[in-house]
Amino acid sequence: PPTSTSPHSSPSSPSAGLPPFFMKGSIIQLADGELKRVEDLRTEDFVQSAEVSGELKIDSSTVERIECSRTPNAVIIQFSVGENKAQVCVEVLVEYPFFVFGQGWSSCCPDRTTQLLALSCAKLSVGDVCISLTLKSLK
Amino acid sequence: NVEPRSVPVFPWHSLVPFLAPTQSD
Numbered sequence A: 001p002p003t004s005t006s007p008h009s010s011p012s013s014p015s016a017g018l019p020p021f022f023m024k025g026s027i028i029q030l031a032d033g034e035l036k037r038v039e040d041l042r043t044e045d046f047v048q049s050a051e052v053s054g055e056l057k058i059d060s061s062t063v064e065r066i067e068c069s070r071t072p073n074a075v076i077i078q079f080s081v082g083e084n085k086a087q088v089c090v091e092v093l094v095e096y097p098f099f100v101f102g103q104g105w106s107s108c109c110p111d112r113t114t115q116l117l118a119l120s121c122a123k124l125s126v127g128d129v130c131i132s133l134t135l136k137s138l139k
Numbered sequence B: 001n002v003e004p005r006s007v008p009v010f011p012w013h014s015l016v017p018f019l020a021p022t023q024s025d
Helices: A043-053 A112-117
Strands: A003-005 A026-028 A033-038 A057-066 A074-081 A086-093 A099-102 A103-105 A131-135 B007-010
Touching: A043 A057, A043 A131, A074 A131, A103 A112
Parallel strands: A003 A086, A026 B007
Antiparallel strands: A026 A033, A057 A074, A057 A131, A074 A086, A099 A103, A099 A131
């Protein structure tokens, strides 16, 4: 069975239980120290930051399935993660944004994401390849 | 006196979910 996990949450979320850093205009620091707004991030920013960090590894996580959740305004997304195609399920609010390789921010309900966070999003669909992270274990 | 509020800066990895178990190289 797929592993269940949940992405970040924060008690100081501005709206709908989402972390504050997804709000348009939030300042993000890349691993090399460069500052960018969240809406200006590109795929290479994540890839290069992971390379610099040394502790984190970027994985490709393909959306396999999107199902309704019992929780209001939430969905369960099943990902196939990394080379081993590990099956991982996450339960998130429909407006939660994921970063899709070569495309940018995407959510299950882009209109709601834009309404709540002012962050422009594409529609997250089955087959999309999202950026995820793996923590490299210490040797 | 009102002190200027500093703008929060978030680390890049905050934006990316950890979806995979810890791996070794």
